[in-house]
Amino acid sequence: MSKLTWFAPGHPAQIVIGFVIWSIWFIAMYGGLSVACQLAPPEVEKGAFTWLNGGLIAFTLLVFALLLFLAWRSGRYCASKHKESDDAVGFERFVGYVSTVLYLIAAVATLAGGLPVLVLSPCS
Amino acid sequence: MSDAKPASSQSEAVSHLARVWGNLPGWGSLAAVNHGTIGLRFMVTGMVFFLVGGVLAMLLRTQLALPEQNIVSAETYGQLFTMHGSVMMFLFAIPVLEGLAIYLIPKMIGARDLVFPRISSLGYYCYLFGGIIIMSSLLLGIAPDSGWFMYTPLSSSEFSPGPGSDFWLLGITFVEISAMAAGIELTVSILCSRAKGMTLSRMPLFCWYILVMALMIVFGFPPLILASILLELERAAGMPFFTVAAGGDPLLWQHLFWLFGHPEVYIIFLPAAGIVSTLIPVFSGRPIVGYRWIVIAVILTGFISFGLWVHHMFTVGIPQLAQAFFSVASMLVAIPTAIQVFAWLATLWRGKVDFQLPMLWVSGFLVIFVCGGLTGVMLALVPFNWQVHDTHFVVAHMHYVLVGGMFFPLIAGLYYWLPLASGRMPSPVIGRWGFWLTFGGFNLTFLLMHLTGLLGMPRRVYTYEAGLGWDSLNLLSSIGSFVMAIGIGLVLLDLLLHFWFGQRASANPWKADTLEWTLDMPPAQYNFASLPTVSSRHPLWDDPQLAERIAAGQEGLTEANSGLRETYGTSAISAQRERLFHLPGNSWLPLYSAMTLAVVCISLLSRWYILALLVVVLTIGLLLRWSWENGGHPSAAPLQPSDPGQRVPVQKEPVQKGSVQKGPVQKGTGHELPLESRTLDGPGRWGMIVTMLANGALYMSLLFGWFYLWTAAPQWSAPDNGPLPLWLLLLCGVPASIALWLFHRLCQRLAVGDALQLQRQLWLSAGFGLLHFLMLLVLFMMAPLDYTKSAHDAVLMVILLYLLGHAGLATVLTAMQALRVARGYVSASLPYEPQVIKPLWFYYLAVYWISVALFFMLPLGWGTT
Amino acid sequence: MIWSCGLLLSQTGCTGPYSALDPQGPAASEVALLWWGMFGFATLVLLAVVVLWHYAIKRRAEHVPATGTSRWIIWGGLALPTVSIIVLLIVGVPVGHRMMPLPDESALQIQVTGHQWYWQVAYPEHGLQMIDELHIPINTPVHLHLTSADVIHSFWVPRLGVKLDMLPGRTNVLRLEASAAGVYRGQCAEYCGLGHAHMQFTVTAHDEPAFANWLNEHNTTEQERHEPDLLKPDVHEPAAHEATLDE
Numbered sequence A: 001m002s003k004l005t006w007f008a009p010g011h012p013a014q015i016v017i018g019f020v021i022w023s024i025w026f027i028a029m030y031g032g033l034s035v036a037c038q039l040a041p042p043e044v045e046k047g048a049f050t051w052l053n054g055g056l057i058a059f060t061l062l063v064f065a066l067l068l069f070l071a072w073r074s075g076r077y078c079a080s081k082h083k084e085s086d087d088a089v090g091f092e093r094f095v096g097y098v099s100t101v102l103y104l105i106a107a108v109a110t111l112a113g114g115l116p117v118l119v120l121s122p123c124s
Numbered sequence B: 001m002s003d004a005k006p007a008s009s010q011s012e013a014v015s016h017l018a019r020v021w022g023n024l025p026g027w028g029s030l031a032a033v034n035h036g037t038i039g040l041r042f043m044v045t046g047m048v049f050f051l052v053g054g055v056l057a058m059l060l061r062t063q064l065a066l067p068e069q070n071i072v073s074a075e076t077y078g079q080l081f082t083m084h085g086s087v088m089m090f091l092f093a094i095p096v097l098e099g100l101a102i103y104l105i106p107k108m109i110g111a112r113d114l115v116f117p118r119i120s121s122l123g124y125y126c127y128l129f130g131g132i133i134i135m136s137s138l139l140l141g142i143a144p145d146s147g148w149f150m151y152t153p154l155s156s157s158e159f160s161p162g163p164g165s166d167f168w169l170l171g172i173t174f175v176e177i178s179a180m181a182a183g184i185e186l187t188v189s190i191l192c193s194r195a196k197g198m199t200l201s202r203m204p205l206f207c208w209y210i211l212v213m214a215l216m217i218v219f220g221f222p223p224l225i226l227a228s229i230l231l232e233l234e235r236a237a238g239m240p241f242f243t244v245a246a247g248g249d250p251l252l253w254q255h256l257f258w259l260f261g262h263p264e265v266y267i268i269f270l271p272a273a274g275i276v277s278t279l280i281p282v283f284s285g286r287p288i289v290g291y292r293w294i295v296i297a298v299i300l301t302g303f304i305s306f307g308l309w310v311h312h313m314f315t316v317g318i319p320q321l322a323q324a325f326f327s328v329a330s331m332l333v334a335i336p337t338a339i340q341v342f343a344w345l346a347t348l349w350r351g352k353v354d355f356q357l358p359m360l361w362v363s364g365f366l367v368i369f370v371c372g373g374l375t376g377v378m379l380a381l382v383p384f385n386w387q388v389h390d391t392h393f394v395v396a397h398m399h400y401v402l403v404g405g406m407f408f409p410l411i412a413g414l415y416y417w418l419p420l421a422s423g424r425m426p427s428p429v430i431g432r433w434g435f436w437l438t439f440g441g442f443n444l445t446f447l448l449m450h451l452t453g454l455l456g457m458p459r460r461v462y463t464y465e466a467g468l469g470w471d472s473l474n475l476l477s478s479i480g481s482f483v484m485a486i487g488i489g490l491v492l493l494d495l496l497l498h499f500w501f502g503q504r505a506s507a508n509p510w511k512a513d514t515l516e517w518t519l520d521m522p523p524a525q526y527n528f529a530s531l532p533t534v535s536s537r538h539p540l541w542d543d544p545q546l547a548e549r550i551a552a553g554q555e556g557l558t559e560a561n562s563g564l565r566e567t568y569g570t571s572a573i574s575a576q577r578e579r580l581f582h583l584p585g586n587s588w589l590p591l592y593s594a595m596t597l598a599v600v601c602i603s604l605l606s607r608w609y610i611l612a613l614l615v616v617v618l619t620i621g622l623l624l625r626w627s628w629e630n631g632g633h634p635s636a637a638p639l640q641p642s643d644p645g646q647r648v649p650v651q652k653e654p655v656q657k658g659s660v661q662k663g664p665v666q667k668g669t670g671h672e673l674p675l676e677s678r679t680l681d682g683p684g685r686w687g688m689i690v691t692m693l694a695n696g697a698l699y700m701s702l703l704f705g706w707f708y709l710w711t712a713a714p715q716w717s718a719p720d721n722g723p724l725p726l727w728l729l730l731l732c733g734v735p736a737s738i739a740l741w742l743f744h745r746l747c748q749r750l751a752v753g754d755a756l757q758l759q760r761q762l763w764l765s766a767g768f769g770l771l772h773f774l775m776l777l778v779l780f781m782m783a784p785l786d787y788t789k790s791a792h793d794a795v796l797m798v799i800l801l802y803l804l805g806h807a808g809l810a811t812v813l814t815a816m817q818a819l820r821v822a823r824g825y826v827s828a829s830l831p832y833e834p835q836v837i838k839p840l841w842f843y844y845l846a847v848y849w850i851s852v853a854l855f856f857m858l859p860l861g862w863g864t865t
Numbered sequence C: 001m002i003w004s005c006g007l008l009l010s011q012t013g014c015t016g017p018y019s020a021l022d023p024q025g026p027a028a029s030e031v032a033l034l035w036w037g038m039f040g041f042a043t044l045v046l047l048a049v050v051v052l053w054h055y056a057i058k059r060r061a062e063h064v065p066a067t068g069t070s071r072w073i074i075w076g077g078l079a080l081p082t083v084s085i086i087v088l089l090i091v092g093v094p095v096g097h098r099m100m101p102l103p104d105e106s107a108l109q110i111q112v113t114g115h116q117w118y119w120q121v122a123y124p125e126h127g128l129q130m131i132d133e134l135h136i137p138i139n140t141p142v143h144l145h146l147t148s149a150d151v152i153h154s155f156w157v158p159r160l161g162v163k164l165d166m167l168p169g170r171t172n173v174l175r176l177e178a179s180a181a182g183v184y185r186g187q188c189a190e191y192c193g194l195g196h197a198h199m200q201f202t203v204t205a206h207d208e209p210a211f212a213n214w215l216n217e218h219n220t221t222e223q224e225r226h227e228p229d230l231l232k233p234d235v236h237e238p239a240a241h242e243a244t245l246d247e
């Protein structure tokens, strides 16, 4: 159990990594938006069709894809532990399950948070 | 674990344990550090503050009962609502829940105490003294009056020249020490001292909730501490962080405050929800449905609640996209809440419910909290928020979530755990009366208040015109609040009386599943006569003999070896026993330190800065003395003949962090394991790491402030050339880096048992640290910082002071290590302490270089925009 | 409680000079609609949860062993909030969007500066100044340029629209519109010190000819002559105001 490294599926750190990535995404989105609006605000008339919105949505999709991949990886691991039932495996399954769901929710939360970028103009 | 022992030797062992773990008699109990004692003190003190806050609330409601009343003046009303909010949030809600956690966690995870008992005590005294200082302002009639979130510029020296704001800023920061202490201590305790076999997936849900709460405190409180320091610096020293004309911005205060403030409401809610998740399975007589989903929900809440703070600022004029962003995140929080509600429902559905008094309060919680959650989702919708923000609708919402989400579960929890603490059962009759009065009164008061708000009554008005449609609503609200007050009075009376008149409780009266119910009622100071091993999520349900085995001393660590307080240290992931933690006993140092801190606080309030400085030095002296009495110190756990004099000749590669090293062996008592000071890892090291996380959060908040002012302050201006020559900063970093490198190297050598020239190496490292400190000091003195005229310079001043403080601390601690080597408290056999200090050095160096890059280099590249 | 609330509603009605539930402008109307929708839905959810809770406690279940993820969690814990949030956002975000003060030629521009404890109102296009009262034409969007001379205040006319904070050093723009003539009351919504409870103002909405009349009258009588002593000397930076008006 202790031989797993933190990025291997089944390590307890996996439980939080999904939302750590989400947090970084959140800070980057909010920070990037504020800084960009300060330095080079796109015109209000353009609405949501600006380079800034484009960048933000691309970034969001990238993070979304990454989180989905991690969820898939973790879910596969969890499924592989299904059959056995000794103690240590029970723990690993727990970690696998919890981290899979949290990755998935982080992915959805990322997408949901990014969607307003499609309809709102960035700096007004 | 040993075989059954004859009864006499067991009772001997138990009385020895009682002697070792007992508090001192009489006044000596002020030196108590035991978590049971401290937890109860926290809770009792918290309830007293609750009464004070409640009386203030009654005054508010009396004034508002009828239109155009003049029972209190506008001025007094300002003090009343500010104090009501602040007392309820900072002196009641958080401390009471911390107290509950401090009291329960070791009992639930099968340990004898928390891992930093003296810190528990320090936290309590900081809370008590801070609370008293804050309350004294009310008695003197100079209480803070800008609202519990202290928006500046209203709270600034220009618009609040009196000492009210200072009382808030200094007093609350002082109280905050106790929250930080509890956060760090609970995190480390839950991670490192659980019963053998209690893996993360077997931990009682309450512990998950507290773990997440504790980590939220660690990350959530630093922004407020920073904000308070900055505002106090603005008020006292004229550093214009929040003054527009000098390049500051009042909105920065709001960001920092709510960056703390929103997580804070979840810090309050999570332990309360933890109580609910503990009680529902017990009274349903079955395991909770969806344990894993609850864990998921709790973690989800912990993270998402840090991404919501702007929903308190929707009306300040933030760009729509940013608002939408926070609006979505705010609504997302409904998901973990819904998961929990439906997991509870499913548990009740599938169980046979024994509807006892605590369940009544849990049900009250459910009705009120769901309602508050629903209005919360409404408030997260930006256009609706724009309409009802800062009205009585928000006051109603907030009380639905705070009273419903915190007070009701708290009372449920108190009723549930009372038999444990007192050995007696509460009265069902008074209890029910109390509940229904509280519940009815609460809804009468606050349900109507939603409507009052929609009809346009703003919050924080001390009076209102007749005939605006608010009259009857306000009157009913006030009547309701008095009904509620009577109800709460009954409940508290019941809780109090039951200590004398309650029926004796039988063992495990609610048929619960968690370890605390194996204890004596009331529990002994050492909790467990022997420390249990756990092999399922519900030890008491799956292993009915466990309580007997524990009492009979058939589990682990039955004896207090050489009079030391000890508990098992287990690995965070696999919950295997790895070492023994030596826990310090009764000590006056926490009381003295808190007393000197209180003097610092008072002298800052009175603006006696010289005195403050002197006492700060005294406090640091006390704290260093405190850290001196650790590890191999004679008053702690000195080397024994049974310790291997020479360390076992060791392998070439460094010892693994988790691995076990041989220590003194005493068969049969559980002392096969080494004390942490004989190994490379222990709670102190984890405490340091978690502290550095909190410290990092503080630093990040400062960084946030810097970027924020830079991009958003209306009149930000930065000089063309940085005030400090860059090459000097780079040069200055060299000795610091060398000091770190030396320290790291000596730690590595120590880890493989090589203590050759240890003392010299430590001195050398401290020397380079000192060199760095002095260079930085000179740089600081030279820097032409116009810190009262420019927010830019003021921020640089703060960051330089921050760096100086850390450089000084790391140097002093390293020098102390050298001295301890000289005394023999640190050696090849006692290699632990340098490992504790190492994270500080790493943290400092990281922060130093990041600061040079972001505060000094980046602006040069960016230029002035 | 819900019934008692309903009872009270029918008694007191939702009217009142500050009532957000008695809207007279497009923004306030939309918010009031939002409220009734959300109120209805929330009541249903609350009732459903409470009824389920009650029944779950009363019912005598045969002991079912724990198995996997409960359907309760999937439907109640995940699906219910997710769907509600999506619906709410789809309805709510456009409402917020319509309230935005996008550049608008037809809008009347007014500057309002908050002071402890009064409102200083200026019509830059007409050279008018007044205290604690605004006059606007009906069915015409008005862009209010809000700022503060001292602490934070918040501008709020509940029957016409939403509130917006007034911050020192910044100018926020609020778009309001009245759909019927009348006198509407406004008040400060952000605690701003001792006078907060009395920091009120009125907005008089005139129909088109009456507003023109009013403008004419006041242009000729030279407001400034009898008002300036009320204005604090530190009322400042007309430059800043103009700059924001241009954008």
Ligand code: HEM
Pocket: B054, B057, B058, B060, B061, B081, B082, B084, B085, B086, B088, B089, B093, B147, B148, B149, B395, B398, B399, B402, B403, B406, B407, B445, B459, B460, B461, B481, B484
């Ligand atoms: C015991 C029954 C309580 C009553 C009757 C009550 C009453 C009130 C009233 C009338 C106000 C509004 C003052 C105003 O805006 O003019 C208020 C504000 C507040 N209450 Fe309570 N309260 C009670 C309990 C609590 C509890 C238990 C908490 C927290 C755990 C709490 C936290 C707050 C906060 C944070 C504020 C905002 C203060 C501010 O505006 O600065 N209250 N309360």
Ligand SMILES: [Cu+2]
Pocket: B261, B262, B265, B308, B309, B311, B312
């Ligand atoms: Cu919040």
Ligand SMILES: [Cu+2]
Pocket: C152, C153, C154, C188, C189, C190, C191, C192, C193, C195, C196, C197, C199
């Ligand atoms: Cu005000």
